[in-house]
Amino acid sequence: MSRSGFACGLLGSISLSLLSGCMTLPDLQLAKQAKSSGDLATAERNYRVLAEQGYVEAQIGLADLLVRSPSVEQQARAEALYRQAIGRSAVAPVRLGKWLASKPLPSPAERVEAEQLLRQGLSEGDNSALLPLLQVQLQDPQRVNGGELERQLAQWQEQGIGEAQLGKILLYRARGDYSQHAGEIERTCESWLAQVSECYVELAGIYQGRGDKAKQQQLLERLEAGYQSGLLPPERLQAVAKVLADSSVGEPAPETAKALYTRITPVYAEAWCGLAELVLRYPEQGDTEALTGYLQQGIDAGSSRAALLLGQLYLKGQILPADPHAAEKYLLLALPGQPRAHLLLGKLYREGQLADIDPDKALEHLLIAARGGNPSADMALAQLFGEGKGIRINPVYAYTFAVLAKNQGLPQGQLLMERLAPRLQPQDQQQVESLLAREIQARSGAQVTLRNQADQAQGML
Helix, strand or coil, X not given: CCHHHHHHHHHHHHCHHHXXXXXXXXXXXXXXXXXXXXXXXXXXXXXXXXXXXXXXXXXXXXXXXXXXXXXXXXXXXXXXXXXXXXXXXXXXXXXXXXXXXXXXXXXXXXXHHHHHHHHHHHHCCCHHHHHHHHHHHCCCHHHXXXXXXXXXXXXXXXXXXXXXXXXXXXXXXXXXXXXXXXXXXXXHHHHHCCCCCCHHHXXXXXXXXXXXXXXXXXXXXXXXXXXXXXXXXHHHHHHHHHHHCCCXXXXXXXXXXXXXXXXXXXXXXXXXXXXXXXXXXXXHHCCHHHHHHHHHHHHHCCCHXXXXXXXXXXXXXXXXXCCHHHHHHHHHHHCCCCCHHHHHHHHHHHCCCCCCCCHHHHHHHHHHHHHCCCHHHHHHHHHHHHHCCCCCCCHHHHHHHHHHHHHCCCHHHHHHHHHHHHHCCCCHHHHHHHHHHHHHHHXXXXXXXXXXXXXXXXXXC
16 A cells, blocks of 8 residues: 555544545535435445445445345345445344335235334334335235224324325325325325425325416425425426426426426436436426436436336337447446346347347346346247247246246236147156246345356356
8 A cells, every 4th residue: 555545544544624635535415414414325425435344334324225226236236235234233123124115026925024114203203204114014915904003104193203194195095095195295295395305206296287387386395495405306207297297197397397307407317317217207307308408418327227218219119220239239238236127138139120030138138137136028938939039949848937926916927838838748747847846945135146047058058
C-alpha cells in the first residue's frame, strides 16, 4: 500500500474532519444521504466497501439496496446479508421479515417465517412491521374473507397503532371493495400523508378518479416540496406519475406525468423508462426518435429495464423496425437485472431468428427463466422438446415442463399435456416423476448461475 493510501486509512479511523485529501474512502453517512436522495450508485459503492469490512449497519444498508434489484441473485445476496446481521442488529429480523413478505412467490415456509419475524417486531414496538405482516396474511383467502383480519386490525387500532388504519386500505383492496370505502381511505391518507408517503399514490388515484383537479394540484405541490426537501424518494414521484398516466383511473394527465418523470431523471434511471412508456401510450408525447432516445439515456444511466424494453421493441418490430440482432444486443445487456430477458433470448435462439436455430443457447436461457419462476419459459421448454427444432425430441422432458407450466396456472400447459400423453410409454411415467422432482428441487434453492445452467442444459441435448 502507498504511504498516501495508508495515511487515508489511518485518518479515516481518527476524524472525518481530516479527510479533505482522502475523498475516496467509504463514508457511511454519505451512503445514507445518497440513498435518501436517490443516488443509489453512490450509496451502494460506499455501503459495499464497509459491508465487506464487517460493519453491520453497512450490511443492512447494502441489503436494503440489493432487494430493490430485479436480479434474483442480488435479492438472494440481500437476504443472506439480513440473515448474517441477525443477532448483531436489532433491525435485521424485521428487515428480513419485510423482504420475505414482499417476495413475488414466497414459499409456505417463507410466509411462516415472515409472519413470525414481523409479529415479533410488532410486539417489540416496531409498528413498521404491521403492514408487511398484513401483506403476508392477505395471501390467505380464508383470512381475507373470514373476518379475522378485520378483527385483528380493530384490536391494533384500540392499542393505538395508527398503521392499522392504513392496513384497512390493503384489506379493502384485497377484498375487492376498495371503491366502496373511498371516502374513508381519503380521510385516512390525508391525515397520514406526512408520515406515510405511500398515501400520495392513493390520494392521486382518488382525486383523479373523481376529477378533483384542485386537490390534485395541491397534492402535487406538496409532493414537489417533499421531494425538494429530501423527505420523499424519487420512487414516490414515479409512482404518482404512473397514476396520472393511467386512463383507467380517470382522465389521464400525461403532460403532468411527463414533468414528474423528467424531474427525477438526473438521479433515478428508471424514470427514463417511464418517459418511454408515456410515448408508447400517448404518441403525441413524442416520436420514435424520442422513444429510443429516452431508453438509450436510461441504459446509459444504468437501467437494465430500459435495455429490456428496447430489446423487446426490436424483437416485436411494431413501433421500431424488426431487428433480431439489435434485440439480442439489448436483451443481453439487460441481463442479469431482468430475468424476463432470459425468456425472450431463449425464444429468439429457439426460433432461429438470427440465422440457424441455436438449441444450446435456447436451452440455457429458457432453463434460467423457468427456474426463476416464469411459467411461460416452462411452456417454451415443453415446446422445444416436443417439436425438436434443432434438438432431440424427448416426450418425457416435454411432458414434464408442460406439467410445471400447468401447475403455475397456465392452461396451455394442460392442453399440451393432453397432446403429449399418447406419445408416452408406460415406463415413462416414472421418469416424468423423477424429472419433476428434480426440477422442483432446483427451483427451491438459490438462483443457479448461467454457467451452471449451461452445464445442466448440455445433459438434456
